[in-house]
Amino acid sequence: MFQSFAVTARPEQGPPRLDALRAELEAEGLDGFLVPRADAHQGEYVAAHDERLAWLTGFTGSAGFCAALRAVAGVFVDGRYRTQVKAQVAPCYTPVPWPDVSLGAWLREHLPEGGVVGFDPWLHSVGQMEALAESLAGSGIEMRAVANLVDRIWEDQPEPPMEPANVHPLEFAGERHDDKRARLGAELVDAGQVAAAITLPDSLCWLLNIRGADIPRNPIAQGFAVLHADGRVELFMADAKLEGLRDHLGPDVTVHAPQDFIAALGALDGPVRVDKQTVPMIVAEALADPVYSTDPCALPKARKNAAEIEGSAAAHLRDGASVVELLAWLDAQAPDSLTETQVVTKLEGLRRSDNALQDISFETIAGTGPHGAIMHYRVTEETDAPLQDGQLIVIDSGGQYLDGTTDITRTIAIGAPPPEACDAFTRVLQGMIAMSRLRWPEGLAGRDIEAVGRMPLWLAGQDFDHGLGHGVGAYLSVHEGPQRLSRISTVPLEPGMILSNEPGYYREGAFGIRIENLVVCRRADPLPGGDNHRDMLDWRTLTFVPVDRRLVVPELLTRAERDWLNAYHAEVAEKIGPRLSEPAKTWLDAATAPI
Numbered sequence: 001m002f003q004s005f006a007v008t009a010r011p012e013q014g015p016p017r018l019d020a021l022r023a024e025l026e027a028e029g030l031d032g033f034l035v036p037r038a039d040a041h042q043g044e045y046v047a048a049h050d051e052r053l054a055w056l057t058g059f060t061g062s063a064g065f066c067a068a069l070r071a072v073a074g075v076f077v078d079g080r081y082r083t084q085v086k087a088q089v090a091p092c093y094t095p096v097p098w099p100d101v102s103l104g105a106w107l108r109e110h111l112p113e114g115g116v117v118g119f120d121p122w123l124h125s126v127g128q129m130e131a132l133a134e135s136l137a138g139s140g141i142e143m144r145a146v147a148n149l150v151d152r153i154w155e156d157q158p159e160p161p162m163e164p165a166n167v168h169p170l171e172f173a174g175e176r177h178d179d180k181r182a183r184l185g186a187e188l189v190d191a192g193q194v195a196a197a198i199t200l201p202d203s204l205c206w207l208l209n210i211r212g213a214d215i216p217r218n219p220i221a222q223g224f225a226v227l228h229a230d231g232r233v234e235l236f237m238a239d240a241k242l243e244g245l246r247d248h249l250g251p252d253v254t255v256h257a258p259q260d261f262i263a264a265l266g267a268l269d270g271p272v273r274v275d276k277q278t279v280p281m282i283v284a285e286a287l288a289d290p291v292y293s294t295d296p297c298a299l300p301k302a303r304k305n306a307a308e309i310e311g312s313a314a315a316h317l318r319d320g321a322s323v324v325e326l327l328a329w330l331d332a333q334a335p336d337s338l339t340e341t342q343v344v345t346k347l348e349g350l351r352r353s354d355n356a357l358q359d360i361s362f363e364t365i366a367g368t369g370p371h372g373a374i375m376h377y378r379v380t381e382e383t384d385a386p387l388q389d390g391q392l393i394v395i396d397s398g399g400q401y402l403d404g405t406t407d408i409t410r411t412i413a414i415g416a417p418p419p420e421a422c423d424a425f426t427r428v429l430q431g432m433i434a435m436s437r438l439r440w441p442e443g444l445a446g447r448d449i450e451a452v453g454r455m456p457l458w459l460a461g462q463d464f465d466h467g468l469g470h471g472v473g474a475y476l477s478v479h480e481g482p483q484r485l486s487r488i489s490t491v492p493l494e495p496g497m498i499l500s501n502e503p504g505y506y507r508e509g510a511f512g513i514r515i516e517n518l519v520v521c522r523r524a525d526p527l528p529g530g531d532n533h534r535d536m537l538d539w540r541t542l543t544f545v546p547v548d549r550r551l552v553v554p555e556l557l558t559r560a561e562r563d564w565l566n567a568y569h570a571e572v573a574e575k576i577g578p579r580l581s582e583p584a585k586t587w588l589d590a591a592t593a594p595i
Helices: 011-028 052-057 084-088 103-110 126-135 149-153 177-190 201-208 258-266 281-286 298-302 306-331 340-351 369-373 419-437 446-453 559-579 582-591
Strands: 032-036 065-069 073-077 094-097 115-119 141-145 195-198 224-228 233-236 253-256 272-274 290-292 357-360 365-368 391-397 399-401 408-414 469-471 480-485 498-501 504-507 511-514 517-523 536-541
Touching: 011 032, 011 052, 011 065, 011 149, 032 052, 032 149, 052 065, 052 149, 065 103, 065 115, 073 084, 073 103, 103 126, 126 141, 126 281, 177 195, 177 201, 177 224, 177 298, 195 201, 201 224, 201 233, 201 298, 224 258, 233 258, 253 258, 258 281, 298 480, 306 340, 306 399, 306 408, 306 517, 306 559, 306 582, 340 357, 340 365, 340 391, 365 369, 369 391, 369 504, 369 511, 391 511, 408 511, 419 446, 419 498, 419 504, 419 511, 419 517, 419 536, 419 559, 446 469, 446 480, 480 498, 559 582
Parallel strands: 032 115, 073 094, 115 141, 195 272, 233 253, 272 290
Antiparallel strands: 032 065, 065 073, 195 224, 224 233, 357 399, 365 391, 391 408, 469 480, 469 498, 498 517, 504 511, 517 536
16 A cells, blocks of 8 residues: 555653653753754655654654753644644643744743754755844854754664656656756746756646656655756756666756765855745855745646646546545445444545556545544554544545545545534535635635635534645645635635635544635636626536535525536536446435435
């Protein structure tokens, strides 16, 4: 299997590791050290070699950091992980609700007389450190770049990944990499820049039409690149990863050892673009003339071309058939006869019947009962729970296919669900429908429209602590920026951007609910009587899997919401039905019957 249920970190491992880190603090004359989730590439997902935060603290979430001081160690997590962190870290660590409590404010509180806090300049971006410096102004606290202290004490640290890269076929990429390089190089010329330093692996993989396997669940090859204004690229990646790719890369892509990256940056003459939010401090400091702007690949990568959109649509139909087969199978089982790991195993087996599947796109979340309230729950051999009558199970999963990346969540009733869960589920569904139906003027960002998906919950005094949606790559990272449906996202939504639409509701200790479809932004057709001089956008739905009608309270739905759900279910039956086994087709016909 792609997925393992092994326990990867235990709370009891934390105290001796923290003691060892504090011994290093004393030896270095430091009062603290920052341990982020990030790696040198500043991506969300990291290789085993870079799992420093999980190794030190036991916290395995995909976002967060630890500030380890001599007397206190804070583990900073956002709203997605505040239930999870309590179960994963030992009492020697203090969970800190971030960003409600900023790192700067926390350091001021715990180092009132000032002090020196170390950080690895490869693992923190310029934007992060500038914001921290501003918040610490006048405090007497010094931030000092040092060699990584966790690496010193991690005796069995895995080696950096060296998986081979491969060509991403033009039929799926939709544009040759020399055309991409020339197009982006021309943008650098227009901006008066001689080059751009690229540190995000998904950006360089997109730019060069390659994929890799350095990060589990994410088809990326780790490396760095310099894109010159004339379209040439200097690629800093281990030779072992590029066997057989030299013809594909061509003469205008030269390969260098990764350790030569910093020296090459120092040799660049003229303004060099770097993205302040993702570029490591050490990279920016190596440049004689850094210019802070966005990663030149970020928006072009987010604006999917026709081949990428149609590839994703095709992948979603095949993936949807696998999920429907799972749901039909699940309904045929008696309560108490299955556990969470059996559901995960069954779903992966169904996805593996598709030869285009390369991996799952993240560790499948299958949380039943109270586990469903842990937003990013990962089932292990020790937490594996039975599916019991009266519970809900949240199944959030996806696949990495050669033609697209999928991500879908469905919440399913096991036996007779409690009425309060049905009420909350219906509100979550109303939010998902509201966003699916939305039309909005071009130029608006995720923060401008995200509330639409929350309004039904807000009206009932309820909410959830994650964004309404994230960007999704084209056989790349399942979480892709810069586009988001989030109250903090200022990036205007544009045609071709693929995002998730996933409102939820979580009652700690009882149940969780999330419903997620992927959608692609497109230009909306004019409406009779509308302002046809005003350009409008809307969504095309990519995900086709039924919503559990047993959890819907029909009286809470408006006529328009009911019509949308019935039309969606009719489309699911039409698109997915012919792809199913006979038992699953029979189940789907019932599951998509009109409300």
